[in-house]
Amino acid sequence: MLKKVLITNIHTGGTHESFVETDTHEKALIGSGMSGAETATIEDIVGLDETVHKMTLPKENLDDRVVFFNGLARCLERNIGMIKSLQLQANRVKSPKYRGVIAELVYDLSIGEKFSDAIAKHPSVFPKELLSLIIAGEEAGQLSTVCRRIGSAQKKTARIIKKLKSGMIYPGVVVTLGIGVIIIMSYTLVPAMQKLYTSLKVPLPLGTKALVFMSETLIHQPWTLAIPIGGLFMFFKNWGRMTSTRTAQTLFLKLPIISNLVRKSASAVSFRCLAMLLEANVRLSNALAITAEASWHWHYREFFERLAGHINVGRTMHESFLIESHWLGDDGRTICGLIELASETGAGTEMLNEIADDYEDELDTLANQVDKIIEPLTMMILGLMVGFLVYAIYGPIFSLGDAILPGRK
Numbered sequence: 001m002l003k004k005v006l007i008t009n010i011h012t013g014g015t016h017e018s019f020v021e022t023d024t025h026e027k028a029l030i031g032s033g034m035s036g037a038e039t040a041t042i043e044d045i046v047g048l049d050e051t052v053h054k055m056t057l058p059k060e061n062l063d064d065r066v067v068f069f070n071g072l073a074r075c076l077e078r079n080i081g082m083i084k085s086l087q088l089q090a091n092r093v094k095s096p097k098y099r100g101v102i103a104e105l106v107y108d109l110s111i112g113e114k115f116s117d118a119i120a121k122h123p124s125v126f127p128k129e130l131l132s133l134i135i136a137g138e139e140a141g142q143l144s145t146v147c148r149r150i151g152s153a154q155k156k157t158a159r160i161i162k163k164l165k166s167g168m169i170y171p172g173v174v175v176t177l178g179i180g181v182i183i184i185m186s187y188t189l190v191p192a193m194q195k196l197y198t199s200l201k202v203p204l205p206l207g208t209k210a211l212v213f214m215s216e217t218l219i220h221q222p223w224t225l226a227i228p229i230g231g232l233f234m235f236f237k238n239w240g241r242m243t244s245t246r247t248a249q250t251l252f253l254k255l256p257i258i259s260n261l262v263r264k265s266a267s268a269v270s271f272r273c274l275a276m277l278l279e280a281n282v283r284l285s286n287a288l289a290i291t292a293e294a295s296w297h298w299h300y301r302e303f304f305e306r307l308a309g310h311i312n313v314g315r316t317m318h319e320s321f322l323i324e325s326h327w328l329g330d331d332g333r334t335i336c337g338l339i340e341l342a343s344e345t346g347a348g349t350e351m352l353n354e355i356a357d358d359y360e361d362e363l364d365t366l367a368n369q370v371d372k373i374i375e376p377l378t379m380m381i382l383g384l385m386v387g388f389l390v391y392a393i394y395g396p397i398f399s400l401g402d403a404i405l406p407g408r409k
Contacts, residue, residue, distance in 0.1 A: 002045040002053055002096060005032035010039060019045075019057055021100035030106050031099035033090035060097040060125055062158035067092045068102075070151035076144035083109050101125050114138065132293035133273060142280035149276045153269065156360055160265075163367040171378035178385045183218065183225070185389070190215035197396050207392035246298045253299060257373055261366055263329055266297040268359035270304065275352035285311045303327040318343045 005018045005028050020031035025042045034040050045053055058064075071092050075085035086106050090099055101122050108118035116135045119126045126134075130150060137146030194212050197204060204212070217224055235242075242248050252262045273294045277287035285308050292304035303324055310320035318340045325332030335355060342351035 002050045003028040004043045004045055005029065005034070006041045006043070007032060007034050007038050008040070010037055018099070019053065019096040020103060021096040022103050027100070027103035027107055030087065031090055031096075031103035033087070033099075054096075057096055058094040060095040062154055062161065064093045064095050064098045065125075066151050066155045066158055068098065068151075069147045069154065073144050073147035073151055076147065082115060097125065115143070127296075129269075129273075129294035129296055132290050133276075136277055136282055136287075136290045137280065140277075140280035140282050145280060146276065149272070153272055156364075157265075157269075160363060160367045167367075167374055171374050171381075174378050174382055178382055182214075182385070182389070186211070186215035186218045189393070191219065193393060202396045205391070205395040207388060208395055211389075211392040244296075249297050249299065257366075261363065262297065263331075264359045264363040264366070266295060266300045267328070267331075268356050268363060270295045270300045271352050271359065272356035274304075275349045275356060278349045278352065284317070299327065316343065317348070 001021070001023055003020050003022060003025070005020060007016045007018060008014070009016075018032040018034075020028045022028050022031055028042050029040060032040065068089050071089045072085050075088055076082070080088075083106055086102055086109070090102050093099060093102065104121070105115075105118045108121070109115065116131065116138050119134055120131055123131075133146050133150060134143070137143040190211055194215070197208075243252075249262070253259050270291055274287055274291045277290055278284070282290070288304050288308035288311060292301045292308065295301040295304060306324050306327075307317075307320045310323060311317070315323075318336065321336045321339045325336050328335055338351050338355060342348045
């Protein structure tokens, strides 16, 4: 349930609204971040008003996650208690969902639950891979380090996603305008064109028939326009769920350009996680198992599970990587060489961090070039749309001579 907390400063009288998604007024006060020099009144937002507010208020995102974990790490590094550390993050996050989660975490910790158990109750905000890292941090006594690493990794991910989104703005606008032009023509130009060609009994090519069919459908059944719009809405709404399936992830590994982005992203996350766990003195087999859990792509989850199996039967790290190097694609042999170097020099965590750094640099480069990659594809799509319209509209014109002067050859 969404709650509006109106906070008033007792010294200045200034007011501030804070929205918290939680079930009790006590938790709403915690999530609002109210200080001792402030008073508050709480209002329940229900029904249609709640729906409208949830649509317009900030959604939970990677930026909130970055702020939360970086702030939590900073507090824990200074030996501030966990409950107080969580309370200090309430004013730093922007979404009502995150504020509510912070309030829930504070409440759960106050009744004696472990931080990892409290986190596990919110899988939509803290996915399974983050939970695995937090559990490992608790067991190793390195929770502040784990939170710092999570914040740093999520910040890099957020930066790359922003670059990808910015690269998609231009093609999105172009394609949307193209579709808009086709819809407008379906209501204006196409009916007049159809009337002319029908009166002259001109045979229509396939493209023109398709355009006429689209126009008649939109004119007589305008509700059909909602079908593609609804389909796109559902597609983007469920994008995260779809991309987490094994089928979709396997498909991404087979697509040109996309496969590079996926491999480098999954590799960077996995190797950074493994390095962090080894730095925290987690046992190698356990570190590999946790890294497998933390890998968002099934391909790398399987890879690290197999590595853990080899370690458990007594093989060395280098031997294990060499046996399973085919999972890493073209980089397999190179990484095996680095792991062998790490084994000989005793610089395992440094080498793993170096591998992760290399992948993140390459991923950053690809993200910077995404607009240059997408632009030719956008031009091709736009060219196909324009070509279809020209063919559909002007194709029958070449038959007008026979229709107007039927006796002439």
